[in-house]
Amino acid sequence: MMGAERKFKLAMYWAASCGGCEISVLNIGERLLEVDAAFDVVFWPVAFDFKYSDLRAYPDGYIDLCLFNGAIVNSENEEIAHLLRQKSKLLVAFGSCASAGGIPALANLTTRSAIFQTVYLNNPSIDNPDQVLPEPTYSAQEGELQIPTFYPTVKKLEQVVEIDYVIPGCPPEADQIWQVLQSVISILQNGTPLPPKGAVLGAMDTAVCKECVLEKHEKQIARFYRPYEIIPEPGLCLLEQGLVCLGPATRGGCGALCPKVGIGCRGCYGPLDGVDDQGARILAALSSVISAGDPKEEEQEIERKIDAAIGTLVDPAGAFYRFGMAGSLLIRARNGGSR
Amino acid sequence: MSERVGVYVCHCGTNIAGVVNVEEVARWASEQPDVAIARDYKFMCSSLGQDLIEADIEQFGLTHVVVAACSPNMHEKTFRAACERAGLNPFLFEMANIRELNSWTTKDSQAATHKAKAQIMGAIQRVIHHQPLELIPVQINPNTLILGGGIAGITAALELANGGYHVYLVEREPSIGGHMAQWDKTFPTLDCAACILTPRMVEVGQHPNITLLTYSEVEAVEGSLGNFRVTIRKKARYVNEELCTGCAICEEKCPKKVVDDVFEAGLSKRKVIYRPFPQAVPKYPVIDVANCTYFQRGKCKACQILCPANAIDFEQQDQILQVEVGNVILATGYETFDPHRIPQYGYGRLANVFTSVEFERMVNASGPTAGKILLRDQPVEPKSVAIIHCVGSRDKNFNEYCSRVCCMYSLKFAHLVRERLPDAEVYNFYIDIRAAGKRYEEFYHRVMDEGAHFIRGRVAEVTDVARALEEEGKLIVQVYDTLYGAQRRIPVDMVILSVGMEARHDARQVAQLFGLGCDASNFFTERHPKLDPVLTTAEGIFIAGGCQGPMAIPETVAQAAAAAARVISYIGKGTVMMEPIKAQIDADHCSGCRICNNLCPYKAIVYHEDQKVSEVVATLCQGCGTCVAACPSAAISGAHYTHLQLAAQIEGLLWDARMPEMAGIEGD
């Protein structure tokens, strides 16, 4: 490790991404100047004009810290993932998409062909009379054109390359990003030991409920409501009011911002340590506290009432795996999902 | 890895080895990762088998042991003890059940061997995640609660009380005695029921070690073995027990009578302020509020006015008591089958069709007819009596089981009819004669010798519609006589329906109160049908008598004494060692979401407002794991059934189906 004057090399890349992670980094505000003082940015498509050829030309391990956001959806995403792994000392899965698949990974509940049908053929705003679908190669008179190919399954970063750390969130909160960058600067400058490989940074090790300001009581959920169906009572736990909130199964660190404004946590910070499957845990928790069906009633009646209560939870897979599908145990649906 | 697992595959003679290729399985096991030694042996549970384990633990420095043999319900304790003797924590042991759950269920040797490997692999992968655990000592409160004051409850209470231990005997009716107090003579000795019962009732009433709570019900139960907290409602009798002398003037002078449908089975009336029967213990009467003129209309008060001891207290309230006991014996008894459910027998429609309970009261010298056998619709002795066995029993439409006592009491009735009405004809309509107890068969022969007629067939109908002159004015019993081979119509004056025994109508509620199971007929479920009839699956809760299943007085007394003996053995030890299968919340990882708070049926989870975390109270936790499964943060761990252990077992069970992880997809 060189002296404190050496500027460390920072890279950021967006794979299948919305750009929100980039914005969140910029959201650290004036502290960006401190980042600039410690780092040279050597690759950051949204902000700088470095090309892939520049990246390929760097020596291996040249980049000290690479923040990779976005899911792996096509061959280009994967190719650059491999490249950045090769060129980086520390590769961090940044944001929910890279950590666990994110919103793009909801594609795993359907099929590539169904998605193509919708996007390129069957929707009100498309006019594609020749039924043209994306193809990896195209012969034009100027020569062979190639575009990346779509994968049938969306993956998280760790499913294509080895990663060093995870910073969860959709996006990771700016304050948390700043904390992590500060620790990294300290590690790189002062030789403080690295956290254990695979550690989740920029987040707590307890669930969102710990930070949530809403009042909590014993849980008895009679039924679930979609957010537009009720106006929640302020100050009271949303789950207790029947709004789906993944807070109990989601890593904290975001400040419980969503519940604070009456929107149930969507689970973007991912699961807690020791949890294999975030969706399965929130499923277990929510179903356990469904109050429908009195134990003293007839079995059939109990079942009927439970079925009715569960029926109010529209799209459990989408709700429970909104951000974590690629990181789940099953990873994707089979045979195109539900009929 | 530093794990050194010893694997032992038992032949169990030919029980396992006859189907599973045990040598092959042991050889295969020895090749698996983490396995230091694998053996097969004829009888692992024998002392030589156990010695093998102990010697290997020492010689090979085994860190864990797996025995593939019978059910853990058979020998888990045996092998845990062997490990412990060799200095290995007994919980670093796991059994694979390749007998009851494998070799005994199939003849397919290949499939069985393959399945055995999977089971053993599951056990190996699970056991290496086991933690050394210690048994938890539980103090046993020497007091006992006995629910039910019939012959079962009375017997158990006296066994305990005479042994020097305190008993709370709770009985729902105003007096103890139960069904036995209603009977006249008991088979086969023809002892008078009251004569053999009442001395015990008196002993209970006077015993310094028995707190008798009659006209009382249990409302709530908390806690577990050694430490139950029971809430009892002592209903108001409206009689001050401190002042009442039992003179019964109130009962004599009460102007209102109502039908006594409990003790007298509806055959006669009682007063509104009453004792159920003259030998009632305790002697205090009770006011039947629903029928009392004072409570319903504000008038009368004759009892209060005339009571010489001023003991009537209309303002009396129910009392709520809380008692702490170490064990509970449920002796709640049974009810009889309601023959209204078989309309073709005419009960309730045809006047002279009686149930066995009604008949018992009739022949009882202190009953409604002073012991005379008389028709219901006129005070005339019958010249012929039909006794129909198996009413509601051995019947797919009602109860499939045999009620065990009805043949004997039907024979008893035949005897009593012949004794009191020597000229009367008696017909017993039976399917089989079940006379399986001591001197029962001899009694059957005696009754045959006395001239009762036995007709083998299930009665189709009891009707008053005559088809011939001799049937006019009679009840006709229509039956297919299977020995004779034809339909028969037997005209009689009186029909007695030998109704079967059933569980109490609220048995399920009682079971749920105490955390027990019931079977499909609502009898309480015993721990083991052969070897443990008095303990239930709930530690510290015992059952005895008719609530466990149909039985006669000798079996009831035996069970009651057995239950009492078990309780005495716990009390004698003072401390019982419980398995440490309990849940624990990691406070550092608990987010205070409170999802777990109302999941515990034992109320073992508390929420600390100040720290905003939940906690499992270990003494109350029964180890079901429901909260462990529900915690969304996986902050609750279940000892000996941790997520890691179960997940590892799944992977082991699927050893042949798992694909090697593809490059790029995260490893497990």
Place this chain on the structure above:
Amino acid sequence: MSESTYEPIIIGFLCNWCSYRAADLAGTARLHYSTNMRPIRVMCSGRVEPDLVLAALRNGADGVLIAGCHPGECHYLEGNLKTLRRYKLLKRMLAQFGIEKERVQLVWASASEGSALANAINRMTQELRQLGPLRWQETVIKRVDLQPAKTVEMVRDPVGEEV
């Protein structure tokens, strides 16, 4: 694996007080039933967490059986009712993953119902034979294409529809 050698593998969660004893009873009574169920003992069916069911399916099970005490008879009072709720929601969600309803089954069996449990296992085995293997890793995850699509046909062929 070829169709002819396919035998379904069922992971069976048996609760210690009821269904495990029922299974013991079936064995003691020498009732023969299919060997396809590989048992895991838990103290209560309420211990069965959905992610263990998913882990079983992910690791190669063709089906999962959860057997507990009848409602009202749970040794721990109401654990089985929690299981019922979790199971219902899990089934609803698994349908979205294209997992047929026969593959995860909840069965009540009291300690005396050895033959009822054996029958349930036989029935489930037969149903899974007809449905074919699940073998999630092999048929679903393995098919997660690591190589970029080489041809147009690969782009057009969606994952899973050939299975």
